[in-house]
Structures are given as structure tokens and as C-alpha cells.
Amino acid sequence: MSTTPDLNEQILQSHSGLIHRVVMHCNNPGSVPDMEQVLQQAEDNDWKQLVATIREIMAGKRDESLLLGLDNEDRTIAESILRGLQDPATLPDLQTDFDANMAAPGIAGLIHASRNGNLQALQIVGNMAKQMLAAGGDMGILSGRLRPLIEGERDPDKLTEKMSDKGQKLMLDIVEELIKLEAN
Numbered sequence: 001m002s003t004t005p006d007l008n009e010q011i012l013q014s015h016s017g018l019i020h021r022v023v024m025h026c027n028n029p030g031s032v033p034d035m036e037q038v039l040q041q042a043e044d045n046d047w048k049q050l051v052a053t054i055r056e057i058m059a060g061k062r063d064e065s066l067l068l069g070l071d072n073e074d075r076t077i078a079e080s081i082l083r084g085l086q087d088p089a090t091l092p093d094l095q096t097d098f099d100a101n102m103a104a105p106g107i108a109g110l111i112h113a114s115r116n117g118n119l120q121a122l123q124i125v126g127n128m129a130k131q132m133l134a135a136g137g138d139m140g141i142l143s144g145r146l147r148p149l150i151e152g153e154r155d156p157d158k159l160t161e162k163m164s165d166k167g168q169k170l171m172l173d174i175v176e177e178l179i180k181l182e183a184n
Contacts, residue, residue, distance in 0.1 A: 011076045012092035018042070019077060020091055020124075021106050022054055023084040024113075027120040031109035033177075050074040057081055088124045093131045104170060108177030111149045125150070138167025145171070149178065 012019065018038060025032045032038075043051045053066050053074065062082060067075050084091040094103070110128070113121030125146055132143035141163050145153075153159060154175055160168040 008076050009092075011073050012080055015077050015080075016092040016094050017103070017106070019080050019084060020094060020128075022057065022081045023088065023091060024106060024109055024121070024124065026058055026081075026085055027124070028109070028113040028118050031113050031121065033105050033109065033181075047074070050077060053078050054081065057085075088120070088127050091124070091127065093135075094128065104173030104177050108174045108181060111146065111174070112178060112181040114150050115152070122150075138163050138170070141167060142171065149174070154179070 021032045021035060021038060025035045039051050039054065042054075049070060053070060056066055057078070062085070066082075067078055070078060080090070080092060107128075110121045110125050114125050129143040129146050132139040132146075145159055148159070156172055156175060159175065160171045163171060
């Protein structure tokens with residue numbers, strides 16, 4: 001039984017953060033500081049087979065046999081990760097109703113990797129910026145501040161200008177994560 005495009009889209013949207021994190025980790029191991037916590041949480045929520053497949057992908061396995069035995073939802077997520085590794089432009093849009101605690105480490109990891117010359121991370125940041133710009137609001141403002149962040153801007157007043165409280169929290173969390181990454 002195959003899932004409908006609408007259902008696939010819902011699956012991808014509800015798991016976009018996980019999909020992006022796995023792709024970021026595969027492209028730049030260590031760039032997603034909370035990767036293990038995210039996988040453990042998924043496993044605790046009884047997504048054991050999906051987590052096992054993700055761990056295989058993170059270990060470098062990329063062939064179609066990974067998808068055997070997965071239910072439709074798990075297969076949709078795993079396929080999206082594999083496609084995203086080959087072409088970051090295929091990654092699902094990140095949720096526009098973001099959770100700063102979840103988004104900041106991933107965004108900071110990408111900015112840090114881009115700043116250090118990782119071309120795949122830079123490509124993901126570029127695609128992410130387009131999605132953020134299209135989303136508008138705080139995400140649109142954030143999209144315009146990604147380049148200054150990559151170039152080393154850390155002034156919270158400049159970076160949070162004209163953002164709502166929620167957007168400011170996200171930006172401050174990103175800056176805090178970047179400072180931690182740069183200290184290591």
C-alpha cells in the first residue's frame with residue numbers, strides 16, 4: 001500500500017527537523033550536538049526500526065536495502081534523508097512554527113560548518129535561507145542574517161533587530177550555540 005502525496009507531505013513536514021539533523025550530521029559529523037538525544041527520544045517513542053535505519057545511514061550505508069521492512073512512514077522519512085544527502089534542495093521545508101530549543105543547535109552547527117569552509121553545509125544554509133525568506137516574518141528576517149552570522153557577526157542587538165520575542169530567542173540561542181562551537 002503506498003501513501004498519498006498529501007500524507008507523505010504531512011510526514012515530511014512533521015519530521016523535517018529530524019531529517020535535516022540527520023543530513024547535517026552525515027555531511028559534517030559532530031555538527032549536530034543533540035543528535036544522540038534526538039535519536040534516543042525517537043527510540044523511546046517506539047521508533048526503534050527507524051532509528052536503527054538512521055544509524056545505518058549515519059554509518060555510511062546508502063543503498064535501497066535500508067528501506068526493506070520499514071512501514072510507510074519510516075520509509076518516507078528514510079527516503080527523504082537519502083535524497084537530501086544526494087541533493088540538499090530536496091529536503092522538506094523546516095517547520096515555520098519553530099521551536100528555538102530544537103532549531104538553534106542545528107542552525108548553529110550549519111553556520112559553524114559553513115564558516116569553516118564546508119561546502120555542503122553552505123549549500124544547505126543557502127536552501128534553508130530561501131525557505132526562511134519564503135516563510136516571512138522572523139524566519140524571513142533570520143534568512144537575511146545568516147550571511148552576517150557566517151561572517152562572524154555576534155552582536156545580539158544587530159542580529160535581533162525588528163524580530164518578535166520568539167524570533168529574538170531563536171537568534172540568541174543560535175549565537176549562544178555558535179559561541180560554544182567556536183570555543184571548542
